[in-house]
Amino acid sequence: MRTDKKWSDAVLKLVSELNNFDYADPSGNRAHTGCVPFYIDGNRVGVIPAQVMKELPNYPDVFKICTEQSGQCVYLSEQLSTEVKKSDVFERVLMDLRKQEKFVTLKGWRNEKYSIFYKLGEPPICHVERAGCPLFGFIQYGVHVNGYTYKDGELKMWVGRRSKTKQTFPNMLDNMCAGGLTSGLGITECTIKECQEEGSVDDETLKKLKPIGSISYCYIDDRGIEPETQYLYDLELSPDFVPRNADGEMQSFHLYSLEELQDLIIAEEFKPNCALTIIDFLIRHGYITPDNEPNYCYIIQRMHISLQPSP
Missing domain, CATH: 3.30.750.160 (Transcription Regulator spoIIAA)
Structure with missing residues (x-):
């Protein structure tokens, strides 16, 4: 794992750019x-x-x-x-x-x-x-799956290269499986659907899907105002599993080490919220810690902004 300033600055830049709009107070800056x-x-x-x-x-x-x-x-x-x-x-x-x-x-x-x-x-x-x-600045919901495995004792993660014809972020790297929460689908139902369509994940492997939380952020860009909540899942895969795309939304899949993932995040090869999903994974699995990341608390706070009204 990298713990240098270049990596830390890249993570800070990512969470700042995904939170360039204060959804709670749309009059502040x-x-x-x-x-x-x-x-x-x-x-x-x-x-x-x-x-x-x-x-x-x-x-x-x-x-x-x-x-x-x-x-x-x-x-x-x-x-x-x-x-x-x-x-x-x-x-x-x-x-x-x-x-x-x-x-x-x-x-x-x-x-x-x-x-x-x-x-x-x-x-x-x-x-x-x-x-x-x-x-209209409507809150959008989605699901993202961290598909990972262990080879020779080293944790590695599968990521996909988005199709060149995708409407948004074409040709960029993505989580192994991800998608928007379409009307009429439950959250886990949507996650299973995306795993089947994007990665051809079999039913037995899908039993290992583990919901592990969410990330929330809000940004403004040339498309408008985008407050988003992404439901996150971990999926541990067997070392011999290889994802295969079935719906044309991914052009290829690659298995990367954690340091290779960091380099790709620094190079801004990932769709931004997919990079944030990986950072959340690294925090939860103890690779990013308060001792090796000076902006640890700030990063976590900016990955979980409040979008929902109080109960």
């Missing part, structure tokens, strides 16, 4: 200028970026723009009283914006819906095209 909280049924469920705010007056039957004591805010029309009506109107608005080629995120249209929640565990408010979620 320059990254938030013009961003407005978004309410559905009286609950804040997102933050709308400034460039999206400019388009909302074109949909007066959908969005109500108000100025309150705390500043400007947006409400979804109260006339949209059901889950179906809300879902349908978001589809209509996003399809219209897509036709106008207004936002880069909509160029990566997935034909895949994400469920929008006020609190995870409650019934969904509505279902929204995955590519459109950053335009």
Whole structure:
């Protein structure tokens, strides 16, 4: 394991870039200028970026723009009283914006819906095209699997190279299996599906899937505002297991030592949240410690920011 300053600086840079937007207070710094909280049924469920705010007056039957004591805010029309009506109107608005080629995120249209929640565990408010979620700052959920094994007494990890045609982060390194939490799927159900489709993991091996926690962060980029929670799983594999992609989303798999993984993270070869998943693994398995990482506490704090409302 590397413990040098170059490695430490790379980890610090990663957690800082994945947390360049304060979701709890969308008025705090320059990254938030013009961003407005978004309410559905009286609950804040997102933050709308400034460039999206400019388009909302074109949909007066959908969005109500108000100025309150705390500043400007947006409400979804109260006339949209059901889950179906809300879902349908978001589809209509996003399809219209897509036709106008207004936002880069909509160029990566997935034909895949994400469920929008006020609190995870409650019934969904509505279902929204995955590519459109950053335009409203909706919390997105996903699953990531650390597929690892031991060879000659050394821990090694399988990682995948994303397809060159992926809508986001093409050709970058990824965890062995990962994916967004599609509407209608349970968390472990989604994880098993991704393992089968991305790595051809057999049923017997899947019995070893171990849920080990989550990471949360929020950033703003050219696609919009992206608060995300990723559910993490460890999967210990037999030394002779080799993942094989079945859905075309990975172009290849590679087995790396921990030091090789560190070098690839430093070189920014990984999709950022996949690198964060590996860092979480290294912390939990005792490779990154308070004694060898000067920013240990800060890194852990920035991997677990609060996105959920209080119970």
